[in-house]
Each structure stands twice: as C-alpha cells, then as structure tokens.
Amino acid sequence: MPASGPAQAHGPRLAGDLAIWFFILAELLAFGVFFAAYAFARAKNIELFAAEQAALNRNAGALNTVLLLTASYFVVRAVQAAEAEASRQCANWLGGAILTGFGFVVVKLTEYAAAFEHNISLSSSTFHMFYLSLTFFHFMHVILGLVILIAMWNGARQGRYRPGDMNGLETGAAYWHMVDLVWLILFPLVYVIH
C-alpha cells in the first residue's frame, strides 16, 4: 500500500509503504523498552556494569557505527540516484551498502567469538545477558536488512526504480535506516556511557 499518491505530490509525504512505518514503530517500541530495561538494570548494578562494560571492545563498536552510518549514506545516495533516473548508479550505491553491511556482520561475529572464548554467555551476568541479547536482537535486524538490500540491488540492476515508481526502494531504505538509528543509541548506551 503506497503511503502517498499523485494527489499529494507537493505536500507532506511519507517515503515508502505505509505498512513499513507501522512495522518500524513497533520495532522502535521494542528496542525502546529494551534500552530502558538496560538503563534501569544498570542503575541497580553500577559497579558490575562498569567493570564488564570496560572489557567490551569499544573500537569494534565504533567501527560498526561507522560501517552502519556509511551503509545508510550509501542507501540515501542510491535513492537519490533513482530519483535522478540513474539505475546503474543506484545499484552501485546499494552494492556499497551491502558490502559495508556485511562488514558490520564480520566485526560483530569477531566480537561474539572473542566473548565466547572468555566463556561469556547469557547467564554469566546481568550485564552480559543484556549485552548479548540486545546486540543479537539488533544483529538479526541487520541480517534482515541485508536481505532487503540485496533484493533492492537486484531490482535496481533491472531498472525497477525510477521517479514515480520508488515505493519499493523507499520502503527498504526506511527499514535499513531504522536499523542504523537503533544502533546509534545502542553504541553509546552499552559501550560508552558508564
């Protein structure tokens, strides 16, 4: 269901499918509850959270922030290219977003491997329960986002997106930006603030 029609061409318009925005709101609410639960659990265990947070790989967290922001920027450029009727460029920008998205996955898996080597699990502490469940919940969203980006890349290569026919591209782009948006709170909250 497109969120807009020709009648709204010059007025306020929601980019993409209306359904994806209800989905995004539901996802944001779930992550919001998760973030608040982490923050209030931390308030009761300041010393434990500070000690275990200090052992996290902050460099990996920062690198992943840069990778997700870069992927988001590439997606914006892909949408702009489609608006300019440049399908080839649109596909190239989406290809860049896919590569940087996979970069996030590689960094995150490396981080998890290091954690498991130190016998860190969901049951090792309250902090680790939050760290693993929050980041893994987000990780699964990145995987879904990558599947969507690959589908859009394929569509762009076939010249599917052009002015007036941008709904699929804008819908996928909105989902990917939501994944980025959530990480922009997760990174300072879990890796930095103590």
Added chain:
Amino acid sequence: MSAHMHGTPKGSTLLFATLILATFATWGMGSLGVTGTWGVAVLAAISFWKGAVVILDFMALRHAPLLWRALTMGWIIVVWALIAIAYIKGLAQ
C-alpha cells in the same frame, strides 16, 4: 514526488561527514574515560543529534506528515529521557 525529498548528494555527503566526526567524538570520549553527569549529557546530546539526522534527513521524515515526524522524534526523546532518569537514579545509589 516532491523535488529533493531525499536531499541532494552534496547535502547528504556533508551530513554523513558530520555524523562520522560525531562518532569519533563519542569513541574518543569513551577512550578517555569521560564520565559524570556532564560527560554523559554530551554523549547523549551527540547520540540524539545523530538520531535526529537519520530520522529527519535519511528517512526523509522532514517531508512527512507531522504525525509521523512527532512519533519518531517523540520516540528518541522518550528513550533518552528514560536513560537520563535511570542514570540519575544510579547516581543516587
């Protein structure tokens, strides 16, 4: 479709560069061990600003009906308000 609903390449590149600089600022503050109410307030402000850029410019909600802009910006305001309340509660422990 409204012209430049998704911004211009030049404008989005500028925003991207500032988002990366802001990320380095957050990482630097974490590496230096910046803490305390003011340090956390700065970290929260940086994160809030980055989130607002993604919502308004990357997600193009700047051009969306007010309701959707209010719902998404309201989300980030409420989330950071809850984190701030929890942080202050933690200071009192």
